[in-house]
Amino acid sequence: MFPALLLAAGLAIFLPAPVDAGARFVQHLLSLSVQVLAAATAAATLFQAARTYGPRDHERRVWRLTAGAALVWAVGLLIYALREWFGQTRSYPSSADAFLVGAFLLLLAALADEFRLVNPMLTAQQRLVLAGSGVLLWVVVIGGFMWPLLSSPLDPLEKGLDLFYASTIALLVPLALGPAMAFRGGASGYVWLGVAVGVAGLTLASLGFVYLTFYELYTDVHPLNLLRVAGLVALSASGAWHRRMIEAV
Amino acid sequence: MPTLSRIQAEALLRTARAGRPLYDDLRPAYTRLDPLVALLRRRGFTGLMSAAGRPGEGVVWFDHGRLHSGWLLLPEARDVVIQREDPLAALRALWADADAIVAVHPGTPPLTGEGADAAAPARATGPPAAAAPAQSVTPLAPAPVRPAAPAQAPRAMPPPDGRGSVAVSGPAVRARGAAPARSAAEITTADAALAAVPWDRLLPEALARVRRHRGSPLAQQLEEAANVALALDAAVSGRDVLGPIAPEKGAAALQAIAEGLKRVAGAAFTERLLWTLARDFSCEAAVKHLLQPFAAEMG
Numbered sequence: 267m268f269p270a271l272l273l274a275a276g277l278a279i280f281l282p283a284p285v286d287a288g289a290r291f292v293q294h295l296l297s298l299s300v301q302v303l304a305a306a307t308a309a310a311t312l313f314q315a316a317r318t319y320g321p322r323d324h325e326r327r328v329w330r331l332t333a334g335a336a337l338v339w340a341v342g343l344l345i346y347a348l349r350e351w352f353g354q355t356r357s358y359p360s361s362a363d364a365f366l367v368g369a370f371l372l373l374l375a376a377l378a379d380e381f382r383l384v385n386p387m388l389t390a391q392q393r394l395v396l397a398g399s400g401v402l403l404w405v406v407v408i409g410g411f412m413w414p415l416l417s418s419p420l421d422p423l424e425k426g427l428d429l430f431y432a433s434t435i436a437l438l439v440p441l442a443l444g445p446a447m448a449f450r451g452g453a454s455g456y457v458w459l460g461v462a463v464g465v466a467g468l469t470l471a472s473l474g475f476v477y478l479t480f481y482e483l484y485t486d487v488h489p490l491n492l493l494r495v496a497g498l499v500a501l502s503a504s505g506a507w508h509r510r511m512i513e514a515v
Numbered sequence: 516m517p518t519l520s521r522i523q524a525e526a527l528l529r530t531a532r533a534g535r536p537l538y539d540d541l542r543p544a545y546t547r548l549d550p551l552v553a554l555l556r557r558r559g560f561t562g563l564m565s566a567a568g569r570p571g572e573g574v575v576w577f578d579h580g581r582l583h584s585g586w587l588l589l590p591e592a593r594d595v596v597i598q599r600e601d602p603l604a605a606l607r608a609l610w611a612d613a614d615a616i617v618a619v620h621p622g623t624p625p626l627t628g629e630g631a632d633a634a635a636p637a638r639a640t641g642p643p644a645a646a647a648p649a650q651s652v653t654p655l656a657p658a659p660v661r662p663a664a665p666a667q668a669p670r671a672m673p674p675p676d677g678r679g680s681v682a683v684s685g686p687a688v689r690a691r692g693a694a695p696a697r698s699a700a701e702i703t704t705a706d707a708a709l710a711a712v713p714w715d716r717l718l719p720e721a722l723a724r725v726r727r728h729r730g731s732p733l734a735q736q737l738e739e740a741a742n743v744a745l746a747l748d749a750a751v752s753g754r755d756v757l758g759p760i761a762p763e764k765g766a767a768a769l770q771a772i773a774e775g776l777k778r779v780a781g782a783a784f785t786e787r788l789l790w791t792l793a794r795d796f797s798c799e800a801a802v803k804h805l806l807q808p809f810a811a812e813m814g
Binding site: 318319320322323324325326383384386387388448449450451452453454455511512515 | 724725726727728729730731732733734736778779780781782783784786787788791
């Protein structure tokens with residue numbers, strides 16, 4: 267219920283564009299709050315999903331790592347929001363990116379761990395398709411969108427971050443689709459499809475963020491942020507669904 | 516060459532064929548005799564392989580993978596030719612007939628030597644379970660393997676609703692390497708609980724639930740693992756069960772499913788799934804054994 271409310275709030279906040287300054291300020295405030303709240307909610311539901319497993323169960327670690335990623339995301343977004351509210355001029359790269367990069371790395375660890383678990387259930391052809399789609403995504407993203415950024419005279423840290431955020435989609439989405447393929451036909455397959463959708467939303471939002479920031483088109487109330495909220499809501503819903511599915515056995 | 520009356524032989528065959536066949540309706544045109552025999556011997560099969568065609572009917576009995584004896588039932592003949600030196604000779608003649616029908620049934624071979632004739636009428640009158648030695652029930656791991664029951668020990672009777680009715684008794688279902696006979700008093704409540712489990716319904720349902728939650732690839736893998744545990748007496752294929760499932764083999768198959776599921780879905784989920792199965796099939800006592808390692812893992 268709460269994730270759905272967050273998504274509705276995101277739709278209400280990011281899509282309309284208020285004209286007066288007061289309304290714009292409120293929209294600005296709400297947009298950051300909704301993102302932080304969405305990440306915190308995702309962390310809570312994912313931790314609850316992890317609790318349905320035994321202490322030594324492999325998937326407990328996977329869901330805890332995913333929950334940890336959402337939590338670190340929430341911290342990163344909160345730092346970003348505080349910096350914005352307190353009028354810091356340089357929004358990217360910032361100290362918030364340390365957390366956002368950490369969140370992606372935790373998510374990568376979680377998905378790689380789950381992929382390792384389901385790997386024996388995938389056929390060689392499926393593995394090839396996943397690897398191929400990852401490479402294709404990377405080529406399209408880097409060659410099609412990021413090349414002007416990466417070839418421009420940016421400082422190495424910003425360029426490195428650009429490359430990292432742009433590469434996450436190629437790495438994380440195929441990894442998340444692996445369990446969805448392995449569990450196809452079962453309720454877990456749909457749960458992991460939800461996770462893959464969430465990961466796609468988050469990685470696309472980060473890709474869009476660096477792209478729009480480079481061209482100075484990004485604002486906190488940009489509709490692109492709806493993708494991030496949608497991604498976090500998808501993760502949240504997947505966690506809640508997974509918990510309910512196990513409890514209903 | 517020793518003989519057996521046709522009536523006695525047919526009664527024995529009728530008894531052995533009362534259960535579900537392991538293989539049915541095979542044809543010599545596309546089934547080679549020697550590889551099939553080699554497979555049955557390698558798997559330690561106990562039962563009969565028969566072929567019926569124009570030359571008559573040939574039967575070979577297996578006892579724990581060993582060739583026990585061969586019968587040749589010629590048309591119009593009142594006695595059956597028993598071939599002990601070369602049991603397969605009874606089948607080779609039939610294999611020349613491309614239209615012969617070959618079947619393999621788990622069952623108890625007749626007594627060896629002179630006792631065969633005397634035992635036949637007694638065996639022929641009762642149902643398969645009563646005719647065979649008492650059920651050899653092996654407790655689930657990690658409990659130690661107990662010896663099998665002696666020939667005339669009373670067996671746990673299945674409840675009237677048919678539970679355990681598919682459990683085949685006797686050497687045909689005794690696990691390979693199982694210890695020799697034990698007294699009737701040693702048949703414990705746990706053994707009876709295992710015998711009362713409707714394995715032919717429980718195993719497909721367990722796999723169906725795995726499929727519902729974790730998808731087809733895992734369910735397929737676990738089905739194969741269960742079939743390895745059930746070999747060679749029975750096989751699970753989707754909702755169908757081919758052949759009779761002995762209690763100890765059913766338990767081993769469920770354990771194989773549980774172990775495979777635990778590796779992917781974890782101990783907590785597997786435990787939950789097994790308990791719901793136990794509740795739905797009223798076999799908590801039998802499943803409790805399976806859950807011991809999971810309980811240890813859950814702390």
